[in-house]
Amino acid sequence: MRERFALNWLRIPSGMRRALxxxxxxxxxxxxSDRISEFRVYQGASVATYFVAIVSIVLLTGYSGQVSLGHxxxxxxxxxxxxxxMQNLHWPFWIAFFAAVFVAALVGALLGVAxxxxxxxxxxxxxxxxxxxxxxxxxxxxxxGGEQGLxxxxxVAPSRFGENFSPYKWLFWISALFAxxxxxxxxxxxxxxxxxxxxxxxxxxxxxxxxxxxxARSKVLAFTVSAGFAGLAGALLCATVxxxxxxxxxxxxxxxxxxxxxxxxxxSLVGAVIGAFTLVxxxxxxxxxxxxxxxxxxxxxxxxxxxxxxxxxIVISPGGIAESxxxxxxxxxxxxxxxI
Amino acid sequence: xxxxxxxxxxGASLGSIYSLMALAMILVWRSxxxxxxxxxxxxxxxxxxxxxxxxxxxxxxLTLIIAIIFGALFGALVDLLLVRPLMHRxxxxxxxxxxxxxxxxxxxxxxQGFVGLIWGGEYRSFPAALSQNGFKVGLTRIPFSxxxxxxxxxxxxVMLAFAYIFQRSxxxxxxxxxxxxxxxxxxxxxxxxxxxxxxxxxxxGAGALAGALITPxxxxxxxxxxxxxxxxxxxxxxxxxxxxxGGVVGGFLLGIGLALVVTYLGSSFTFITAFVVLxxxxxxxxxxxxxxxxxxxx
Numbered sequence: 153m154r155e156r157f158a159l160n161w162l163r164i165p166s167g168m169r170r171a172l173x174x175x176x177x178x179x180x181x182x183x184x185s186d187r188i189s190e191f192r193v194y195q196g197a198s199v200a201t202y203f204v205a206i207v208s209i210v211l212l213t214g215y216s217g218q219v220s221l222g223h224x225x226x227x228x229x230x231x232x233x234x235x236x237x238m239q240n241l242h243w244p245f246w247i248a249f250f251a252a253v254f255v256a257a258l259v260g261a262l263l264g265v266a267x268x269x270x271x272x273x274x275x276x277x278x279x280x281x282x283x284x285x286x287x288x289x290x291x292x293x294x295x296x297g298g299e300q301g302l303x304x305x306x307x308v309a310p311s312r313f314g315e316n317f318s319p320y321k322w323l324f325w326i327s328a329l330f331a332x333x334x335x336x337x338x339x340x341x342x343x344x345x346x347x348x349x350x351x352x353x354x355x356x357x358x359x360x361x362x363x364x365x366x367x368a369r370s371k372v373l374a375f376t377v378s379a380g381f382a383g384l385a386g387a388l389l390c391a392t393v394x395x396x397x398x399x400x401x402x403x404x405x406x407x408x409x410x411x412x413x414x415x416x417x418x419x420s421l422v423g424a425v426i427g428a429f430t431l432v433x434x435x436x437x438x439x440x441x442x443x444x445x446x447x448x449x450x451x452x453x454x455x456x457x458x459x460x461x462x463x464x465x466i467v468i469s470p471g472g473i474a475e476s477x478x479x480x481x482x483x484x485x486x487x488x489x490x491x492i
Numbered sequence: 493x494x495x496x497x498x499x500x501x502x503g504a505s506l507g508s509i510y511s512l513m514a515l516a517m518i519l520v521w522r523s524x525x526x527x528x529x530x531x532x533x534x535x536x537x538x539x540x541x542x543x544x545x546x547x548x549x550x551x552x553x554l555t556l557i558i559a560i561i562f563g564a565l566f567g568a569l570v571d572l573l574l575v576r577p578l579m580h581r582x583x584x585x586x587x588x589x590x591x592x593x594x595x596x597x598x599x600x601x602x603x604q605g606f607v608g609l610i611w612g613g614e615y616r617s618f619p620a621a622l623s624q625n626g627f628k629v630g631l632t633r634i635p636f637s638x639x640x641x642x643x644x645x646x647x648x649x650v651m652l653a654f655a656y657i658f659q660r661s662x663x664x665x666x667x668x669x670x671x672x673x674x675x676x677x678x679x680x681x682x683x684x685x686x687x688x689x690x691x692x693x694x695x696x697g698a699g700a701l702a703g704a705l706i707t708p709x710x711x712x713x714x715x716x717x718x719x720x721x722x723x724x725x726x727x728x729x730x731x732x733x734x735x736x737x738g739g740v741v742g743g744f745l746l747g748i749g750l751a752l753v754v755t756y757l758g759s760s761f762t763f764i765t766a767f768v769v770l771x772x773x774x775x776x777x778x779x780x781x782x783x784x785x786x787x788x789x790x
Contacts, residue, residue, distance in 0.1 A: 219590045221529070221597060266771050273527035274774055276593045277729070280529065281722045281770055285763040292760040403718060407601045414594060452608035452714070459602025466591050466598070467578060 170339055174332050181328050193320045194392070195432050200327035201388040202412055203428035204334045208381030209413035210424050215342060216374030217354035218267055219276045222283030224406035226379045229286075230256040230386030231396040232296060235304040245306040245391075249330065252387035253380045260379020264372040283406045287398035301397030304390045327388050334381060335421060341377065342421070350374055404455055411462045417472025426473050434458065498635050499755045500748060505640040507747020508647035512702035513724025514731065514739035515654065516695040521733055522671040523691035524575060526592040532721035533603030534570070534696055535703030538563035539712055540611055542704055543618055552621050559704050560697045567696020571689045574599065608714040615716070620708035643705050650701060651740055654694070658736065667691055719763075723750075726770045732780020742781070 181196075188196075205227060212218050220226075230252035237243055237251040263282070267275050290296040306326060341347055349370045352360040361367050390396045412431045417423025438453035469476045513531065520528040542559030546552070578595055622638035658664035669677040670687045678684050702724070703717055710716050727746045731738025746766065753765045773781065 213590060217590075219593055221593075266775060269778075270774055272590065273521070273593060274729070274733075274778075276529070276590075277527055277722075277725045278770060278774065281725065281767055284718050284722050285767055288763060403715065404601065404604075407597060410594065410597065411601075448612040449609050451613065452605045455601050455605025456609060457605075459598040459600070459605060462598030462601065463574070463595050466595050467581060470591060 171336060174336050178328065178332050182325070190318060190320050193318070193324045197320070197324045197327040197388075197392055198432050199428045200324070200331035201385055201392060202409070202431045203331050203424055204381055204388060205385035205409045206412045206416065206424040206427045206431075207334055207338050207421065208378045208385060209409055210418060210421065211338060211342070211350075211381065212374055212378035213410075213413065214417075214419035215347060215350040215354065216371055216378075217350075218371060218374065219272065220267075220279040220378070220406075221276050221410065222279035222281070222286075222406055223378075223382050223409050224401045224403065225279075225283040225286040226256050226260060226382035227386030227389060227405065227409075228290075228396075228398075228401040229259050230383030231304065231390035231400070232290070232302070232386075233383065234387035235302040235390060235396040236295075238304060239302060246326075248304075249384060249387045252383040254383075256383020256386065257376050257380035260382070261372060261376040263379070264375025267375050268368045268371040280403075280406075283401075283403055287401050290398040297396075299398065301395055301400070303394060304387075304396050305394045306391045323392060326391070330384060330388060334384060335424075338381070339421060346370070346373065404458075407455075407462075408458055411458045413472075415461055415465050415472055417474030417476075419471070420474040420478075423472050423474030430461075434461075494634075495755065499751045501636045502640065503748030503751030504744060505636075505643050505747070506706075506751060507727075507744035508644050509702050509706045509720070509743075510723045510727045510747050511740045511743025512647055512650065512698050512705070513720055514727035514743045515651075515736060516699040516702065517724055517728045518731070518733060518736055518739045519691050519695040519698070521728070523667065523688045524571070524579070524592075526575065526596060527725070527733075528596050528695070529593065529721065530570065530596040530599035530603060531695070531699045531724070532717040533600040533607075534563060534566055535699040535720070536607055536712075536714060536717050537566065537603055538696075538700035539618065539703040539707050539717075540607055542700075543616065543712065546619050552619055555619065556621070556701070556704055560700045563700025563703075564693040564697035567699070568689050568693040570599065570696070571692035575692070576685065576689075604714045611714075613714060615711040615713045618704070618707040618712050624708060639708065646701070646705065650698065654698075654736065663687075663690065723766060726766050729770060730773055730781055735780070738780050745781070 184196075205223065208226075209220070209223060212220055233255035234245075234248040234252040237248045238245060243251075263279075266278070270278060290301070291298050296302065306323065342350075349360070349365050352363065352365055353367050353370050357367050360370075386401075390400070393400070408431055412427030413424065414427075415430050416425065416427030434457055435454045438457055439450060442450040442453050465472060513535075516531050517528060520526060520531070538559045541562045542555045545558045546555040549555070574595065575592070578592065620639045621642045624637045624639045626633045626635045626637050628634075656664075658668060666677070666682045666687050667690065669680065669682050670684045671691075674684050677687075702720060706720055707716070710719075723746060724743075727742035728739050730742030730745060731740070733739075746769070749769070750762055750765060753761050757765075
């Protein structure tokens with residue numbers, strides 16, 4: 153069926169096709185950002201941020217089969233590195249984003265070396281400990297700004313974008329651009345050699361090793377790449393609030409990211425999009441339910457919903473929404489074939 | 493010298509609480525092969541229930557006993573309603589290996605959210621059994637209080653009870669058999685599923701006691717036991733995650749070690765030390781400091 157799809161896009165090479173598709177999506181997003189309210193634009197930036205974070209889980213858990221309960225800590229490392237680079241070196245913000253990716257990937261590589269030797273529950277517990285403890289470190293080093301944290305301001309749009317180009321729209325454009333870049337990178341990576349290697353290791357370590365795959369190295373690499381994505385997400389997250397604080401990376405953030413990945417489908421980039429939207433919509437749903445209720449209800453309902461959704465997904469459809477949809481699509485296609 | 497001895501005693505008192513948490517995690521891990529990260533949530537919930545009981549009755553013994561019973565019942569319910577059906581369903585699904593861990597995490601999030609929803613997020617104080625002011629030795633007041641003594645005494649009592657149950661009673665034998673080789677135990681007439689649920693109940697009770705004993709010092713909030721979870725897990729790993737004795741030893745070692753670190757290096761190094769210990773043990777001696785020869789790669 154894919155063969156017939158417009159003569160394979162007029163025979164454009166697949167890598168190029170993906171890039172073209174993303175440019176089109178980006179164009180669409182820019183057009184949309186002009187048509188919707190400021191608040192929705194801001195939420196769009198959140199979706200892009202969560203998306204990058206979830207992609208990092210998809211790479212790690214979905215493809216390499218390793219669990220991390222502590223990705224919030226890697227986001228924190230990304231956020232702090234970006235803020236430090238901006239504050240001390242006064243480089244432009246986009247270099248700060250790459251610094252975030254680099255530092256987080258470096259820490260990820262170190263963690264990955266340990267992680268490659270740990271299995272399931274041990275790795276989960278270690279990463280959980282990492283996430284519980286790391287933010288508190290910020291209080292102990294004065295150059296990290298303590299509880300108040302550090303400012304991280306990506307500024308306003310250059311004047312050539314026009315007078316009424318709002319800061320939110322600027323934030324959204326940047327987040328969307330980085331998110332598209334991230335998905336392009338991830339899609340190429342997963343379709344390529346390393347995606348294959350990761351899948352091989354995930355389904356059977358011994359068989360992969362016998363086929364000449366260096367299992368340990370592939371796991372460390374997966375952790376490193378995943379941490380890089382997490383670092384980028386952390387910098388984006390801090391850009392949305394113009395601030396990096398230890399309180400900005402609670403354990404619930406790590407849980408939320410994992411929930412988004414599981415709900416969407418931990419093995420698919422489409423699932424990551426679904427998951428990112430879910431994470432932004434969930435608090436709105438909670439607000440709607442908790443209307444008129446006390447503060448305690450409205451602040452804690454999202455956590456309850458997150459937990460319940462996470463459990464429900466695992467019990468009802470462990471592959472997440474994306475996999476359920478593709479099952480459904482296959483069923484419909486089969487039925488059609490039968491009719492012909 | 494005086495300071496060193498004080499540190500040791502204090503560390504032992506903290507360590508005994510870590511041991512309880514480690515015991516809870518080991519009991520569940522042995523019987524179900526799940527590391528129960530919701531243990532912190534379950535303990536927080538039972539501690540809040542205890543707080544309510546204390547508000548009504550003003551009786552400490554009643555508070556402690558009801559909190560423990562509630563913790564045990566809730567643990568059993570978690571197994572019956574969540575873990576048991578899940579194990580049947582997920583068996584060989586696409587993310588079978590990580591599903592149980594993720595479910596306990598979802599439960600942790602749900603419980604902490606629920607607790608915050610009912611009782612709010614602010615820190616609350618929780619009653620202690622005895623005075624938390626240190627004993628007087630001569631004219632100086634040492635940092636070891638009657639309540640610390642109560643903690644040590646209670647946890648040792650619980651550990652002795654566990655030891656008796658596991659080594660001397662039919663139920664303990666069934667639990668050990670079910671953990672060691674479920675299939676063979678079933679053939680020998682052990683009702684493995686029921687024995688597992690009892691294991692979850694014991695774990696819930698132990699976790700509840702740990703929560704109620706540490707909360708007078710840490711104060712109570714929906715996520716106030718996260719650190720206890722991490723230390724309990726570290727203690728369990730120190731002991732190899734398989735053996736109950738290992739967990740107890742691991743808890744005391746961790747408690748005393750961390751107390752020494754706080755006294756001689758400063759409290760800011762507590763967490764780093766625990767994390768380094770955790771990583772070091774996992775990399776160098778994955779079977780734990782006193783673990784058995786064989787180690788499962790589950």
